[in-house]
Amino acid sequence: xxxxxxxxxxxxxxxxxxxxxxxxxxxxxxxxxxxxxxxxxxxxxxxxxxxxxxxxxxxxxxxxxxxxxxxxxxxxxxxxxxxxxxxxxxxxxxxxxxxxxxxxxxxxxxxxxxxxxxxxxxxxxxxxxxxxxxxxxxxxxxxxxxxxxxxxxxxxxxxxxxxxxxxxxxxxxx
Numbered sequence: 796x797x798x799x800x801x802x803x804x805x806x807x808x809x810x811x812x813x814x815x816x817x818x819x820x821x822x823x824x825x826x827x828x829x830x831x832x833x834x835x836x837x838x839x840x841x842x843x844x845x846x847x848x849x850x851x852x853x854x855x856x857x858x859x860x861x862x863x864x865x866x867x868x869x870x871x872x873x874x875x876x877x878x879x880x881x882x883x884x885x886x887x888x889x890x891x892x893x894x895x896x897x898x899x900x901x902x903x904x905x906x907x908x909x910x911x912x913x914x915x916x917x918x919x920x921x922x923x924x925x926x927x928x929x930x931x932x933x934x935x936x937x938x939x940x941x942x943x944x945x946x947x948x949x950x951x952x953x954x955x956x957x958x959x960x961x962x963x964x965x966x967x968x969x
Contacts, residue, residue, distance in 0.1 A: 813852035
């Protein structure tokens with residue numbers, strides 16, 4: 796049923812027409828050949844026409860890929876550093892969250908992400924959306940790596956790790 800809905804959507808929007816025409820033509824040729832209804836010359840000509848249709852579709856796809864690659868190159872011409880790209884705020888995130896019913900967030904610290912989107916996350920939770928947030932394991936090496944990435948200085952000697960209270964009671968001093 797899902798397949799038929801996708802086909803109907805593609806046909807009504809004019810997408811992938813060459814694929815559907817090629818598939819229909821190929822099936823028709825196979826049936827005509829199997830039933831011995833069409834002459835071999837007709838089947839050969841129709842097969843070549845089907846191949847020409849496929850080649851035309853491939854040329855269109857290549858053109859689209861070339862246009863997309865040119866657009867990506869044009870946007871990359873600004874030569875933004877990886878650090879600037881990954882550290883910048885993502886204003887579109889709030890819009891994506893606003894329309895989502897199932898939200899999954901994964902990251903090292905998520906401090907900025909959650910701080911910048913907490914209001915919309917709260918609205919989505921109240922409206923019944925499912926929100927899943929992956930947290931780092933406090934007993935592994937991830938907290939130290941997260942602190943290093945966040946430029947938080949390491950704890951001084953004798954000072955417990957910030958996550959120590961999460962998995963065991965605090966140590967008693969005499």
